[in-house]
Amino acid sequence: xxxxxxxxxxxxxxxxxxxxxxxxxxxxxxxxxxxxxxxxxxxxxxxxxxxxxxxxxxxxxxxxxxxxxxxxxxxxxxxxxxxxxxxxxxxxxxxxxxxxxxxxxxxxxxxxxxxxxxxxxxxxxxxxxxxxxxxxxxxxxxxxxxxxxxxxxxxxxxxxxxxxxxxxxxxxxxxxxxxxxxxxxxxxxxxxxxxxxxxxxxxxxxxxxxxxxxxxxxxxxxxxxxxxxxxxxxxxxxxxx
Numbered sequence: 001x002x003x004x005x006x007x008x009x010x011x012x013x014x015x016x017x018x019x020x021x022x023x024x025x026x027x028x029x030x031x032x033x034x035x036x037x038x039x040x041x042x043x044x045x046x047x048x049x050x051x052x053x054x055x056x057x058x059x060x061x062x063x064x065x066x067x068x069x070x071x072x073x074x075x076x077x078x079x080x081x082x083x084x085x086x087x088x089x090x091x092x093x094x095x096x097x098x099x100x101x102x103x104x105x106x107x108x109x110x111x112x113x114x115x116x117x118x119x120x121x122x123x124x125x126x127x128x129x130x131x132x133x134x135x136x137x138x139x140x141x142x143x144x145x146x147x148x149x150x151x152x153x154x155x156x157x158x159x160x161x162x163x164x165x166x167x168x169x170x171x172x173x174x175x176x177x178x179x180x181x182x183x184x185x186x187x188x189x190x191x192x193x194x195x196x197x198x199x200x201x202x203x204x205x206x207x208x209x210x211x212x213x214x215x216x217x218x219x220x221x222x223x224x225x226x227x228x229x230x231x232x233x234x235x236x237x238x239x240x241x
Contacts, residue, residue: 001025001048001118006036006064007080008056019107033059037067044071048121049114052097053080054088062088062095069096073166076117080105093207098168099194100204116195121167141177145239146223148174157239160219168193169212172205176224176234185231205232 003025007013013029020027030036033056040047050068054061065077079092079100089100098117101110141148147156153170155162155177165173171193176184184192186202194204209232213224223236 001114002046003027003049003051003114004030004036004039004047005051006030006033006039006056006061007051007053008032009053016107016110019111023111032057033061033064037064040068040075041071044075047075049076049078049118051078051080051101051110051114054092055082062091065092065095065097073164074121076121078110078113078117090203090207093204094211096166098166120171120195141174143177143180143234143236145220145236146177146234148177150174157216157220157223157236162215162219164215165212168208169215172208172212173216173224173234176232180234180236183227183230183233189231 003020005013005027008031017027030039052061052064077097079097080103081088081100082103092100099113101113138149139147140150145158155173175192186205189205209224213222216223221239223234223239225233225235227233
């Protein structure tokens with residue numbers, strides 16, 4: 001794995017370098033937001049993972065994340081945030097980060113998050129490059145108003161493509177739509193979509209649901225419903241044209 005770590009604390013980078021080497025990963029370290037962004041822009045297809053600190057000299061982490069997502073919607077991105085910066089964590093997820101880790105963090109925790117995110121990304125890539133089904137129905141999920149193909153990673157509402165879905169947003173929609181009207185708790189969605197537990201921190205689900213809803217609403221009525229005090233469900237019964 002090729003990792004780009006944009007982190008202004010050199011001691012943190014030196015510590016993580018040892019852990020990356022132990023995993024057999026190649027890592028490039030940048031200590032300034034502008035330098036980190038340039039490293040990505042110079043070779044956008046090189047990186048299998050980016051870890052990005054929010055508090056950076058030169059260019060702040062949020063700005064770096066926005067520019068990265070303008071170039072690549074899919075490169076796995078983990079943000080490193082201060083423990084008390086809840087608003088930054090939520091905003092980072094809305095911008096397009098796949099995960100965040102709060103500081104101070106255990107190196108083993110970051111390694112585990114990287115492995116889990118990389119595993120999910122590889123699975124998504126394998127599905128994306130799979131050959132199209134040859135039967136008469138290429139859709140894996142087909143409800144009254146929504147059609148979803150896991151092979152092409154495309155979702156349609158009333159035959160209109162829901163554009164710009166990130167891998168996590170697609171996985172959320174696919175997971176919910178496979179079982180219409182079943183209520184999923186945030187913890188269940190974390191386990192099903194992120195493939196590991198967030199130790200009780202469920203804000204990442206809410207942030208991704210918010211972005212997913214915004215993209216759904218661009219083509220039609222809302223199909224992701226909130227069940228207050230419990231979680232979310234898919235219901236397109238009122239999504240007719």
